[in-house]
Amino acid sequence: MQPDLQPAGRGRRLRPRVATSGRAVPRPSRRPGGTLPARGPLVAFALAATALAVVALVTVRDTAPVAGQPPISMTCPHHPDVIETSPGTCPFCQMALVPVRLDRAWTCLVHPATIAEERGTCPICSRQLVPVTVSLTWRCPGSIEEHLEPGRCADGTAMTLARTVRPHGDHNPRHGGQFFMAADKWHHIEGAVPAEQAFRLYVYDDYSRPLPLEELERVRGRVVAEEDFDPETRTTTDLVAFPLAVGADGTYLEARLDAVVLPAELTAKIRFAPGLDEERFDFTFTKPSLDTSPEATAARAAASETVTPVPPAPAAPEAVVASAPGVETAEPPAVEVSAPPSPIARVSAGTALRPATPTVLTAPEPEAAPAPVPEPDPALLAEPIAETIPGMLDQLRARNAQIGDLLERGDLTAVWFPAFQAKDVAIALESRLEELDPSGREATSAALQRLVRLAWLIDAHGDTGNRRNVTAAYEAFSTTVDEVIADAGGFPP
Amino acid sequence: MTRPARLVFATGILAAMAIAVQPGLAHKAITSPYTFNEDVAPILREHCVACHADGTAAPMSLRTHTETVPWAASMLVELVAGHMPPWSVEGDASRFRNVKVLAARDLDVLLTWAAGGTPAGPSAAAPPPAPVPPAWPLGEPDVTLSAPEFTLRADVGQDVQEFRIATGTREDRWLRAVDVRPGDTTIVRSATVAVAQGHDATGPGGVERLLALWVPGDRPVPAEGAAFRLPAGAELVLRVHYRKTWLRERDVVRDRSAVGLYFTPARTEVIRAVTLEPAAAHPGSPGAEVRFGRTLDADMQVLAIYPAPGLHDTTLTVHATRPDGTGETLIAFRPQADWARRYWLSEPVVLPAGTRLDVRASTDAAAALAPPGALPRAPSGAGDIRVTLNVIPVR
Numbered sequence: 001m002q003p004d005l006q007p008a009g010r011g012r013r014l015r016p017r018v019a020t021s022g023r024a025v026p027r028p029s030r031r032p033g034g035t036l037p038a039r040g041p042l043v044a045f046a047l048a049a050t051a052l053a054v055v056a057l058v059t060v061r062d063t064a065p066v067a068g069q070p071p072i073s074m075t076c077p078h079h080p081d082v083i084e085t086s087p088g089t090c091p092f093c094q095m096a097l098v099p100v101r102l103d104r105a106w107t108c109l110v111h112p113a114t115i116a117e118e119r120g121t122c123p124i125c126s127r128q129l130v131p132v133t134v135s136l137t138w139r140c141p142g143s144i145e146e147h148l149e150p151g152r153c154a155d156g157t158a159m160t161l162a163r164t165v166r167p168h169g170d171h172n173p174r175h176g177g178q179f180f181m182a183a184d185k186w187h188h189i190e191g192a193v194p195a196e197q198a199f200r201l202y203v204y205d206d207y208s209r210p211l212p213l214e215e216l217e218r219v220r221g222r223v224v225a226e227e228d229f230d231p232e233t234r235t236t237t238d239l240v241a242f243p244l245a246v247g248a249d250g251t252y253l254e255a256r257l258d259a260v261v262l263p264a265e266l267t268a269k270i271r272f273a274p275g276l277d278e279e280r281f282d283f284t285f286t287k288p289s290l291d292t293s294p295e296a297t298a299a300r301a302a303a304s305e306t307v308t309p310v311p312p313a314p315a316a317p318e319a320v321v322a323s324a325p326g327v328e329t330a331e332p333p334a335v336e337v338s339a340p341p342s343p344i345a346r347v348s349a350g351t352a353l354r355p356a357t358p359t360v361l362t363a364p365e366p367e368a369a370p371a372p373v374p375e376p377d378p379a380l381l382a383e384p385i386a387e388t389i390p391g392m393l394d395q396l397r398a399r400n401a402q403i404g405d406l407l408e409r410g411d412l413t414a415v416w417f418p419a420f421q422a423k424d425v426a427i428a429l430e431s432r433l434e435e436l437d438p439s440g441r442e443a444t445s446a447a448l449q450r451l452v453r454l455a456w457l458i459d460a461h462g463d464t465g466n467r468r469n470v471t472a473a474y475e476a477f478s479t480t481v482d483e484v485i486a487d488a489g490g491f492p493p
Numbered sequence: 494m495t496r497p498a499r500l501v502f503a504t505g506i507l508a509a510m511a512i513a514v515q516p517g518l519a520h521k522a523i524t525s526p527y528t529f530n531e532d533v534a535p536i537l538r539e540h541c542v543a544c545h546a547d548g549t550a551a552p553m554s555l556r557t558h559t560e561t562v563p564w565a566a567s568m569l570v571e572l573v574a575g576h577m578p579p580w581s582v583e584g585d586a587s588r589f590r591n592v593k594v595l596a597a598r599d600l601d602v603l604l605t606w607a608a609g610g611t612p613a614g615p616s617a618a619a620p621p622p623a624p625v626p627p628a629w630p631l632g633e634p635d636v637t638l639s640a641p642e643f644t645l646r647a648d649v650g651q652d653v654q655e656f657r658i659a660t661g662t663r664e665d666r667w668l669r670a671v672d673v674r675p676g677d678t679t680i681v682r683s684a685t686v687a688v689a690q691g692h693d694a695t696g697p698g699g700v701e702r703l704l705a706l707w708v709p710g711d712r713p714v715p716a717e718g719a720a721f722r723l724p725a726g727a728e729l730v731l732r733v734h735y736r737k738t739w740l741r742e743r744d745v746v747r748d749r750s751a752v753g754l755y756f757t758p759a760r761t762e763v764i765r766a767v768t769l770e771p772a773a774a775h776p777g778s779p780g781a782e783v784r785f786g787r788t789l790d791a792d793m794q795v796l797a798i799y800p801a802p803g804l805h806d807t808t809l810t811v812h813a814t815r816p817d818g819t820g821e822t823l824i825a826f827r828p829q830a831d832w833a834r835r836y837w838l839s840e841p842v843v844l845p846a847g848t849r850l851d852v853r854a855s856t857d858a859a860a861a862l863a864p865p866g867a868l869p870r871a872p873s874g875a876g877d878i879r880v881t882l883n884v885i886p887v888r
Contacts, residue, residue, distance in 0.1 A: 109865075110569075110866055111563070112566050426597055427598045427601055442586055443585035446585055448597040449595060449597040451597065456864070457573050461865070
């Protein structure tokens with residue numbers, strides 16, 4: 001049992017972001033762009049159905065503390081990542097919250113039937129077990145009724161404890177940054193570049209709850225601005241790196257950079273605990289991160305009401321700004337970022353990150369007049385599959401290019417969308433194989449199968465934010481698209 | 494965790510599996526439009542349950558929804574990694590006779606179901622149970638030779654054993670196929686059958702001594718228009734890789750495997766081996782590429798190709814360039830350790846004398862080509878880089 005799974009203070013909202021008016025802030029899509037039509041509604045609907053089925057089976061006899069057990073939390077049947085400490089309604093769907101007793105357990109990444117109280121190895125495959133959030137219920141033999149506290153069955157025997165893995169939380173950034181999942185699927189991170197030339201790394205659990213300080217302090221890492229990769233030996237050498245240290249308020253790691261020039265590519269290399277492998281997360285920032293957390297929103301509101309002279313941020317190196325004639329540079333920060341002086345180590349590297357077409361990082365302007373709605377990114381729009389084979393091949397070609405563009409922009413969490421769109425085209429194309437010249441039919445069939453597999457691989461790697469893995473999967477994908485197009489030359493026009 | 498504790502834990506896992514899949518208790522979101530009984534089971538029946546059933550080398554059965562759900566996450570990883578189905582050839586599968594591939598849609602159905610909440614669907618839609626595969630897929634062999642009994646001790650997880658088996662033949666015989674029947678299918682992971690040294694030396698253009706590469710679920714392919722030569726009085730070497738799954742981790746397991754010989758009635762062309770391997774040792778570093786080859790000194794027909802058993806995570810391409818400049822890729826594949834099989838070409842490829850055979854071998858960036866969570870089956874680049882072509886002369 002891990003007390004950190006419980007809210008830090010009674011009544012504190014752990015997940016939902018609530019605006020000052022008390023209305024729920026619309027949840028951003030899991031995927032960037034806000035236009036992705038894919039999984040959100042379907043997931044929510046299906047989640048609701050299953051969660052309702054489960055909740056209906058749970059009997060609450062007493063929500064008082066039970067000795068030796070974690071306390072009761074309240075969750076939404078539709079939105080299991082809403083976790084409160086007291087009864088109420090869901091900020092998203094207004095349904096009444098229902099009780100759940102949450103705990104941390106250990107499970108195997110690929111054999112989830114393995115659920116253990118302590119860390120260890122999977123008895124099936126010997127993988128290291130990873131932490132996971134479970135709900136605790138007690139049952140009697142032959143009954144599907146679940147109880148939230150231990151007790152005795154009708155025949156006098158003790159109820160059996162069941163640990164059920166909870167649905168995974170969403171991947172929505174909390175602080176306006178980029179959000180990735182670690183390989184253990186427990187740790188999640190969000191990298192952000194706020195206005196004061198710092199890189200912040202928020203480290204969460206599987207419900208995007210900040211790690212408690214004692215766990216955050218065990219996280220070791222650095223943010224790398226420049227590195228050298230030797231393809232022969234496949235080894236990487238850091239050229240410019242900044243250590244990450246716990247930030248002032250103990251909720252994030254931070255590295256102080258002398259200058260951040262956008263767009264910036266930064267790689268966080270993180271070891272979540274001693275003994276674990278180091279993981280890399282590749283971030284690309286094209287604009288300053290606008291922290292939309294309730295705390296930051298409130299701080300900005302308070303700051304805007306206080307007319308206080310604000311000292312400008314340290315100027316970016318002149319050479320960098322001057323080296324990009326014609327590029328608009330922003331004014332110094334007009335809004336002071338609320339972060340207090342940080343105890344982090346200051347690394348004096350004076351390195352401008354990615355000097356190409358720089359924009360010096362400044363504080364965002366959240367109160368500015370609403371910008372015109374940008375055109376939706378066609379890479380993130382679904383479209384019906386073409387009816388003709390040449391049309392399908394064109395779609396494959398276009399989706400392949402879109403994945404490449406997103407990868408180029410560092411939008412790793414979005415690459416799955418055009419990949420899956422291409423996958424659906426590949427499946428449609430497979431159903432038309434009989435129209436292909438027999439000599440090329442089997443080769444095309446094999447390539448289409450590989451295309452589907454690689455689309456899923458791109459999706460898997462995109463979530464974990466390792467650009468090299470996504471790139472390797474994409475290169476194989478792209479080669480396969482070329483094969484399909486070449487092999488499909490036998491299709492009649 | 495100590496071994497007894499692991500055993501107790503594993504037993505607990507089995508009990509937990511039974512609980513975890515009770516209807517209505519799954520907490521995962523159902524996003525899959527495909528259900529097990531309607532969509533998934535027919536695919537598993539066709540492609541998977543020959544091995545993934547009780548009492549097989551696979552440690553899990555995929556016959557029913559209840560049996561399959563606990564393995565959905567594992568299925569996802571193995572399918573996306575391309576480890577399953579264990580077919581290593583890239584490109585045109587129709588070029589080969591013993592194909593094991595999934596269609597693009599079937600693969601997507603399995604992945605979508607595994608990632609999307611594993612719904613059961615109406616039980617009435619479930620296909621009938623798959624028939625139990627015969628012990629000898631080609632029928633009763635002409636001769637069955639049993640190996641001595643071997644005992645895999647309780648404290649041994651895996652082992653490799655070689656058994657010498659006398660054939661007792663008094664004259665040369667010709668074999669169209671050789672098969673292996675495991676005594677205990679749960680521990681026999683792979684096997685090879687070869688003619689023992691001393692009868693025919695194998696070398697460039699030499700007579701092929703390796704008669705069979707057996708892996709679970711593989712149906713032997715009878716040679717057509719050619720045969721393996723079994724010299725009079727030959728001994729066979731049956732080499733068996735034993736490996737326990739977690740289900741039998743602490744068991745004492747006994748095995749008495751058998752070799753089945755299928756003769757061809759008439760004397761025919763003897764299958765020979767042309768081995769291609771680099772002169773220098775494999776550099777081993779990931780991403781490194783090795784090129785090697787040789788030139789044929791006689792007209793040949795290529796019947797089959799196989800990698801060195803144990804080779805892993807290395808992509809190999811064998812390309813033939815004829816003296817007239819025409820060329821073709823004979824095979825492009827990425828062998829997996831423990832899944833070495835002989836790939837029989839559907840149509841023999843004729844290569845005239847002077848044809849240049851070039852092999853390009855590169856060790857993969859394996860981590861990038863497998864999803865997070867996939868475990869390497871062997872060290873990347875493990876095994877000898879070697880490719881053997883089975884050929885017969887062109888008459």
